[in-house]
Amino acid sequence: MTSPMGHEANRRQWFRMTAAGVAALTVRESVADDGPGVASELIIRGGEPLNAETPAGALTTWITPNRLFFVRSHFGPPAIGLRPWKLGVTGTAPTPLEFGLGDLAKLEQVTVPAVLQCSGNGRAKFSPTVPGVGWACGAVGNAEWTGVRLADLLKDAGLTDRVKHVHFLGADGPPNPKTPSFLRSLPIDRAMAPATLLALKMNGEPLPVLHGGPIRLVVPGWAGNHWMKWLRSIRLSSEEAPGFYQRTGYRMPRATTPPDATVKPEDTVPVTSLNVKSLIAGPVEGQRLKAGEAEIRGVAWTGGGRVAKVEVAIDGRPWTPAELHGPDHEGAWRLWRFSWKATPGRHVVRARAADTSGAVQPEKTAWNKSGYLWNGIESSNFEVTDA
Amino acid sequence: MKALALGIAALLALTATYSSSSPVGRGQETSAEEREEAVARGSLVHRNNCLMCHSSELVESQRLTKAQWEAEVAKMVGWGAPVAKEEEADLLAFLTTSFGSDRPIPAPIRRPVAGPETDREDAAVGSVRDLRELEPADLGRGAKLFATHCASCHGPTALGGDVGTNLVEKPILLRPKVFREVVRKGRNKMPSFESVLNNSGEIDLLAWLARLPDAASR
Numbered sequence: 258m259t260s261p262m263g264h265e266a267n268r269r270q271w272f273r274m275t276a277a278g279v280a281a282l283t284v285r286e287s288v289a290d291d292g293p294g295v296a297s298e299l300i301i302r303g304g305e306p307l308n309a310e311t312p313a314g315a316l317t318t319w320i321t322p323n324r325l326f327f328v329r330s331h332f333g334p335p336a337i338g339l340r341p342w343k344l345g346v347t348g349t350a351p352t353p354l355e356f357g358l359g360d361l362a363k364l365e366q367v368t369v370p371a372v373l374q375c376s377g378n379g380r381a382k383f384s385p386t387v388p389g390v391g392w393a394c395g396a397v398g399n400a401e402w403t404g405v406r407l408a409d410l411l412k413d414a415g416l417t418d419r420v421k422h423v424h425f426l427g428a429d430g431p432p433n434p435k436t437p438s439f440l441r442s443l444p445i446d447r448a449m450a451p452a453t454l455l456a457l458k459m460n461g462e463p464l465p466v467l468h469g470g471p472i473r474l475v476v477p478g479w480a481g482n483h484w485m486k487w488l489r490s491i492r493l494s495s496e497e498a499p500g501f502y503q504r505t506g507y508r509m510p511r512a513t514t515p516p517d518a519t520v521k522p523e524d525t526v527p528v529t530s531l532n533v534k535s536l537i538a539g540p541v542e543g544q545r546l547k548a549g550e551a552e553i554r555g556v557a558w559t560g561g562g563r564v565a566k567v568e569v570a571i572d573g574r575p576w577t578p579a580e581l582h583g584p585d586h587e588g589a590w591r592l593w594r595f596s597w598k599a600t601p602g603r604h605v606v607r608a609r610a611a612d613t614s615g616a617v618q619p620e621k622t623a624w625n626k627s628g629y630l631w632n633g634i635e636s637s638n639f640e641v642t643d644a
Numbered sequence: 645m646k647a648l649a650l651g652i653a654a655l656l657a658l659t660a661t662y663s664s665s666s667p668v669g670r671g672q673e674t675s676a677e678e679r680e681e682a683v684a685r686g687s688l689v690h691r692n693n694c695l696m697c698h699s700s701e702l703v704e705s706q707r708l709t710k711a712q713w714e715a716e717v718a719k720m721v722g723w724g725a726p727v728a729k730e731e732e733a734d735l736l737a738f739l740t741t742s743f744g745s746d747r748p749i750p751a752p753i754r755r756p757v758a759g760p761e762t763d764r765e766d767a768a769v770g771s772v773r774d775l776r777e778l779e780p781a782d783l784g785r786g787a788k789l790f791a792t793h794c795a796s797c798h799g800p801t802a803l804g805g806d807v808g809t810n811l812v813e814k815p816i817l818l819r820p821k822v823f824r825e826v827v828r829k830g831r832n833k834m835p836s837f838e839s840v841l842n843n844s845g846e847i848d849l850l851a852w853l854a855r856l857p858d859a860a861s862r
Contacts, residue, residue: 297756297758297759298754298755298756299754299755299756299757300752300753300754301701301752301753301754301755302701302702302705302752303698303699303701303702303705304699304700304701305698305699306698307757308702309757312754323758324756324757324758324759328757333815334815335813335814335815335858336813336814336815336816336817336818336854337818338771338772338818339772339813339817339818339854339855385709385745386706386707386708386745387712388706388708388712388715388716390702390705391705391706391749428813428858430803430810430812430813430814430858431723431804431810432696432697432724432804432809432810433697433723433724433799433803433804433805433808433809433810434724434799434803434804435722435723435724436697436723436724436804437723465758467757467758489858
């Protein structure tokens, strides 16, 4: 649960005291924060509403545990439990529908593994800097999502050819009426895709409130701005959802533009599918390890298609294929590893992924003013000490 | 040594003059001291306005140019941040001086967001059960109290107003202890209502707020 607004003063004091202590460190010595049973700290990018990312070193497993999964909030969670949860469906003929949690549980449940990444993950890497939550690389995780196929629900709600978009609204209301609601829509094809779910469970547990519980949308292959949390109402429509968060926000220039250029709205496209990307989970930046047989490891994912390969380059040597291992599901991420003999000294490793559509991670992602979809090649500088 | 110090002081004064914005009514020549005062005032404007809706990390972690900060402030004011026109210059002085593109970013803090530790913290601040235990309440009285004392800031339907935030279906409603503390002591621009509301009034108010349907279902 996020800290309530009323606790904000105390939390802020706590933050300030600890921030002073942490700021005194120049390099954070890598704690073994990967693996089960160790520190489950997230990096706080915003306290209230909570925006917290997973340290790269913790992303070594195919399934990201719920307690380690990154949290993104526009307005923070609503108060859960004041009354039974209801999901309304409107815009259908002849009458609006309403589903309680029990009603949804009675429908066929499916489980889909999928990677969830915030569209702003990596925003901090863009130069010149852009406004927004300054995610590094950890606003991403992979989980098994269980729930009802959205298509099954909509079919029962009476779809017609007129329906082109499906609107979604969550219970996280804006702080005042002038702030736009987080109202968004999916094109009908994506809404009806078999993997698009109304999720009630995350990694086998009831969907935690922090992650959108009791119901959230799961849209495998598409960026997190589509994965509506705390879902309250669905509306079938012939039009895209109105308002800032669908019409203005979450858009990128169609073509690469320099930072000082003005981009006309008609020259923008919405952020939809994720792009191919990888992350080095070990050794992490600044880590120290002992010389000898060692493993470089991480994860890789893409939006459409699958990860085709991951390559690593140590100390400027040519790109060499790493081994992809673990489960292979479209929409979820892949684990990768590379064995090498770690020799004493300072080293740098780079990793780059390619997907089945032929896309490869670039050196730097094209700049866009909102800092979306960074997928530049990552590197990790680390030190190997004598065995 | 003295000449060097004077030289540096002169250079700083010059830099302050040329790098300061020229806000309305402040003239072209802004001394370093005046700029420091504007930054200090701007810090208060930030605390009293911006922190109504989000905590400080969102602002403090940004590194933006003057033009980018101006755009962000304009966006926030459009979205309801109650910054007065005459306060904007000071707010921008604070933001551009403290969080300009050239400033290093301190390491962020780390903490668990879920697990036994946070479960304990959450349990300490309350739940729906705590809310229900305070009742029965007089909802009609709660509605009247809201209209009389709260609506002018929080809006007639509690969805937020000029200086009060949206209260509908917000987690503070599940934290009776915290809710009552805020009502009694006030917070930022919210005054104290200790002398205005008694215990049962607080409960009636909270019970009424907790029963408001959310905007989507109205």
